[in-house]
Amino acid sequence: MKVGILTFHCACNYGAVLQCYALKTYIASLGHDVSVIDYRPKAITDGYKWLDIRRFWGRTPSRFIEKTRAELKVITSRRARYTRFAEFVSSHLNLSPRVFAADPSTLQDYDLIIVGSDQVWNTTITKGYDPLYWGEFTHSKGQLVSYAASMEDGAVDEKEVSARLKDFNKVSVRELSLAERLTPLVDSGEVTAVVDPTLLLGRDGWDRLQGREIEGDYLLFYQVRRSEKAYRAAQQLAKKKGLRFVCLSAKPELENSPELAAASVEDFVTAFRNASYIVTTSFHGTAFSLIYEKDFICYEVEDGKGSRQRDLLSALGLDDRITSAPEGLRPISWEDVRERMSVLTSKSKLFINDCL
Numbered sequence: 001m002k003v004g005i006l007t008f009h010c011a012c013n014y015g016a017v018l019q020c021y022a023l024k025t026y027i028a029s030l031g032h033d034v035s036v037i038d039y040r041p042k043a044i045t046d047g048y049k050w051l052d053i054r055r056f057w058g059r060t061p062s063r064f065i066e067k068t069r070a071e072l073k074v075i076t077s078r079r080a081r082y083t084r085f086a087e088f089v090s091s092h093l094n095l096s097p098r099v100f101a102a103d104p105s106t107l108q109d110y111d112l113i114i115v116g117s118d119q120v121w122n123t124t125i126t127k128g129y130d131p132l133y134w135g136e137f138t139h140s141k142g143q144l145v146s147y148a149a150s151m152e153d154g155a156v157d158e159k160e161v162s163a164r165l166k167d168f169n170k171v172s173v174r175e176l177s178l179a180e181r182l183t184p185l186v187d188s189g190e191v192t193a194v195v196d197p198t199l200l201l202g203r204d205g206w207d208r209l210q211g212r213e214i215e216g217d218y219l220l221f222y223q224v225r226r227s228e229k230a231y232r233a234a235q236q237l238a239k240k241k242g243l244r245f246v247c248l249s250a251k252p253e254l255e256n257s258p259e260l261a262a263a264s265v266e267d268f269v270t271a272f273r274n275a276s277y278i279v280t281t282s283f284h285g286t287a288f289s290l291i292y293e294k295d296f297i298c299y300e301v302e303d304g305k306g307s308r309q310r311d312l313l314s315a316l317g318l319d320d321r322i323t324s325a326p327e328g329l330r331p332i333s334w335e336d337v338r339e340r341m342s343v344l345t346s347k348s349k350l351f352i353n354d355c356l
Contacts, residue, residue, distance in 0.1 A: 001356055002142075003027055003034045004110040006132060008118045009093055010040045012048040012085045014250060014268050015224075015284040019117045021092055021265070023147060023197035025205060026349075027114075028094075032356065036093040037113070041101065043127040048082065051075070055253075070253065078252040080262035088265040101130070104137040111141065112355060117148035117174060117197050121161075124152055129160070135167040145355045148174035148194050148348075161185055172351050176311065194348035196308075198287050199341070206273070206291060211266030213274060214259055218244040220275035222285040226254050229324070230299040234279035237326060243276050250282070279326075283308040290316070290341070293334050297326045316340045 005027075009020040020036060028034045055071045058064035089095070099106060107113060113135075119125055120133040131137070135144045144167055162185040165171060172192040173179050179193040219241060221234035231247070238245035248260040248271060256263075260271060272278065272288040278296035280286055286309040289296035298309050300322050313321055316337050320329055 001032045001111045002109065003032050003356075004037045004096065004107065004113045005034065006037045006039060006113060006115045007120060008044055009036050009038075009089060009095075010048070011044055012082050014265065015282070016118055017085065017089065017265055018268070018284060019148075019197045021088075022199075022201050022205075023114070023117060024093060026197065026200040027352065027356070029205075030353075030356065034094065035096045037099050037107065038095040038097065039099045039101075039132055041126065041130055041132075043125065043130070051079070074252045074261070077256070077261035081252055081264070084262065084264035084267075092265075099132070101132055104132055107132075107137050108141055112143050112145065114355070115144070115146045115149055115168075116172075117150070119150045119152070120146075121149050121151035129164065134164040136164075143169040143355065145170040145172070147172050147352065148196060150174050150178060156181070158185055170351070170355055172348075175308065177307070192347075192351050194351055195312075195344050196283070196287060198284060199291070199345055200348065201291075203291055203293075206269055206288075209266045209269045211264055211268070211270035212259070213270055214246060216244050217242075217276045218246040218274075219277045219279065220271055221245065221247045222249070222272075222278070222280045222282060223247075223254065224250040224282040224285075225301075227281050227299070227301045230279065230281050230301060231255060233299060233324065233326075237277070237279060241277060246271070246275075283312070286312065290337065293332075293337075295332065296321065297329070298322045300324045315344060 005020065005024055007020050008016045024034050024036055056064065056068045058067050097106065115133055115135065123129055126133060146168060150173060165186050171182065171186055172194045173182065174194065174196060176193040179191040182191045183189060219234065219238035221231065223230060235245050246257045246260065247255045248263055249256050252261065260267065273292050275294055278289045278294045279299055280289065280296065281299050281301045286298045298313065298321055310322055313319055317340060318332065
């Protein structure tokens with residue numbers, strides 16, 4: 001079967017590219033011809049230019065100087081990181097020829113098109129209802145489904161969303177709460193909550209990606225949004241455990257250790273694989289801590305954006321790993337975690353198999 005994936009593959013974002021690679025790789029392992037549809041909407045690409053005048057602009061001369069100095073400190077590593085992302089996308093995602101919203105005719109060639117994962121239905125990110133992510137193209141030859149799609153929290157235009165979902169043969173989303181919100185809006189009355197694609201591969205699948213290794217024993221701190229409290233807590237925990245402190249942030253302008261300032265996708269995976277301990281504030285940081293069965297904590301940042309890792313860890317019986325006080329935690333029973341994870345991923349794999 002010829003399968004195409006429509007997602008945010010062109011974002012210079014570890015989570016976005018990792019989930020895309022995982023879904024492509026998993027479906028290909030089932031014997032299908034899988035490509036990532038090379039659709040690059042301006043709403044996504046505009047946020048990931050290595051050189052962007054907005055990073056220098058300030059309303060006052062002093063603000064301009066301040067921002068310019070800050071950007072000049074990281075512009076070399078930003079360009080190197082973005083270049084490595086582009087190389088990974090080109091070499092690992094089996095891209096289709098470029099597709100444009102104005103002429104999506106080549107999408108008729110697929111037997112199955114999967115929209116997702118990621119926030120492809122978040123109209124704030126896509127600056128309105130992006131027609132391709134909502135299936136507004138001719139796909140008479142095959143089926144249209146979503147896998148682990150997501151949208152913004154809060155109220156949605158139910159009439160609008162219901163009309164746009166009519167063309168989907170099957171709908172799955174990544175949050176249980178979203179599945180509950182959308183179920184009344186689809187004709188089938190069924191919306192499935194599935195796991196993030198990164199959890200479909202397992203350790204063996206991720207071991208194929210080999211990046212630059214960090215010497216010695218270290219505590220890895222990974223953040224998407226800056227949290228000074230989490231950063232300081234991770235530093236203190238590293239000192240207490242006698243480990244070197246290594247920091248990786250999703251954005252080059254945030255704190256990054258020198259060896260990870262320009263980290264590629266492979267470097268990201270390798271950093272998690274070899275870490276002695278992990279402190280993270282992100283979902284994918286949590287996911288890779290679980291994949292590699294690392295002692296870890298998901299530092300509790302009260303910004304209202306931690307529901308995904310909270311839901312996952314709760315399902316795995318690891319609620320106590322969401323904390324800002326790591327002392328006295330019970331050891332993780334990885335045998336129990338594996339059993340629970342198997343239940344979660346089996347349901348998601350069944351959904352995919354039913355679509356193929």
